[in-house]
Amino acid sequence: MNPIPLVDLKVQYQAHKQEFDDAIAGCLAQTSFIGGPDHEAFAAEFAEWCGGGHVALVGNGTQALEFALRELLGPGDGVGEVITTSHNFIATGEAISAAGYKPVFVEVDAETCLMDSDALEVAIRPNTRAVLPVHLYGQMVEMNKVMSVAQHHGLKVIEDAAQAHGAGWQGKCPGEWGDAACFSFYPGKNLGAWGDGGAVFTRDADLAARIARYADHGREDKYRHPWPGTNSRLDGLQAAVLRVKLRHLDAWNDARRQVASWYDELLEGEEAVERIKNREDAIHARHLYVVQVDDRDQVLATLKEKGIHAGVHYPIPLHEQPVFSGLGYALDDLPITATVARRVLSLPLYPELGRADVERVVSTLKEALPL
Numbered sequence: 001m002n003p004i005p006l007v008d009l010k011v012q013y014q015a016h017k018q019e020f021d022d023a024i025a026g027c028l029a030q031t032s033f034i035g036g037p038d039h040e041a042f043a044a045e046f047a048e049w050c051g052g053g054h055v056a057l058v059g060n061g062t063q064a065l066e067f068a069l070r071e072l073l074g075p076g077d078g079v080g081e082v083i084t085t086s087h088n089f090i091a092t093g094e095a096i097s098a099a100g101y102k103p104v105f106v107e108v109d110a111e112t113c114l115m116d117s118d119a120l121e122v123a124i125r126p127n128t129r130a131v132l133p134v135h136l137y138g139q140m141v142e143m144n145k146v147m148s149v150a151q152h153h154g155l156k157v158i159e160d161a162a163q164a165h166g167a168g169w170q171g172k173c174p175g176e177w178g179d180a181a182c183f184s185f186y187p188g189k190n191l192g193a194w195g196d197g198g199a200v201f202t203r204d205a206d207l208a209a210r211i212a213r214y215a216d217h218g219r220e221d222k223y224r225h226p227w228p229g230t231n232s233r234l235d236g237l238q239a240a241v242l243r244v245k246l247r248h249l250d251a252w253n254d255a256r257r258q259v260a261s262w263y264d265e266l267l268e269g270e271e272a273v274e275r276i277k278n279r280e281d282a283i284h285a286r287h288l289y290v291v292q293v294d295d296r297d298q299v300l301a302t303l304k305e306k307g308i309h310a311g312v313h314y315p316i317p318l319h320e321q322p323v324f325s326g327l328g329y330a331l332d333d334l335p336i337t338a339t340v341a342r343r344v345l346s347l348p349l350y351p352e353l354g355r356a357d358v359e360r361v362v363s364t365l366k367e368a369l370p371l
């Protein structure tokens with residue numbers, strides 16, 4: 001039997017090959033490799049799709065976070081703190097450090113694996129500068145609560161929306177709650193480029209302009225540089241690809257939701273498989289379909305033997321990462337995070353996945369569960 005991959009980008013490419021070929025040919029004909037019409041058009045189209053506002057396109061999602069922090073808070077001196085969660089990909093912690101701030105990790109809610117807003121409140125100290133909620137797996141953090149805590153303490157809020165293109169909370173999208181939302185266009189994301197890419201969406205035109213110019217050498221014109229900067233640009237070919245994909249994104253997100261609903265239906269009543277809770281206020285973008293099981297590594301290995309390629313997002317929490325050992329966390333400081341990291345398992349999910357494959361994943365998973 002054919003293996004079922006975690007993500008399948010080939011099928012998407014084949015389905016829309018002509019559109020991609022035309023878009024690439026258009027960009028090549030203009031030789032607009034840095035900046036240019038596709039870059040400008042994609043920034044405007046993505047801002048519109050995010051709910052209306054401003055977009056700064058950058059080289060990747062990690063730097064989207066770094067630059068948003070830097071421009072909202074000013075470059076840090078290692079003392080100011082930014083509160084986020086430890087159950088996450090390393091990028092968020094890296095971005096906080098790169099902007100000159102100290103990451104402070106708080107617990108997640110065991111049912112959603114998202115920032116626990118009560119834990120956030122407790123973690124606020126005189127050096128706290130910002131809150132960085134991570135909309136993991138495609139579900140937004142309870143932003144009404146995060147915003148009320150942040151506003152009460154006068155803190156900036158930068159949303160990590162790398163996995164949340166198309167997510168909502170109480171009818172509002174990422175970036176409509178906080179000061180800015182940072183997206184990744186890593187190929188496997190809901191909106192993925194053919195390489196690296198990222199964006200900051202914000203309702204603040206000046207902030208978007210500052211981030212865009214920081215990402216382009218802090219230039220005023222070609223050889224005049226009044227501001228600090230670096231080189232982190234989304235190139236024209238990526239923008240051309242992303243413009244094609246943006247046209248299909250709503251339909252793809254709906255297809256992801258359909259796949260997730262099949263998993264929900266087929267796993268209903270299976271007590272050994274704890275599904276991530278989908279909160280009522282959330283519109284889930286279904287970037288990943290994650291369950292929690294005992295003996296996760298054995299289950300993962302058995303699935304692989306039977307041709308089902310599941311994944312783990314993420315096995316080592318940030319506070320346990322050697323690179324952050326200097327922050328002084330003990331292994332048992334975040335027990336919910338540590339437990340979740342041992343139990344999470346991501347099942348195959350992509351828009352084109354069919355019902356029969358989902359049935360095969362679920363029946364194989366049931367056989368692989370510990371007795």
Ligand SMILES: Cc1ncc(COP(=O)(O)O)c(C=O)c1O
Pocket residue numbers: 060061062063088089091092134136160162163183184185186196197198
């Ligand atoms: C939650 C989260 N934050 C940040 C990033 C960083 O994005 P990038 O890989 O584009 O730098 C990613 C993706 O890789 C992510 O999943």
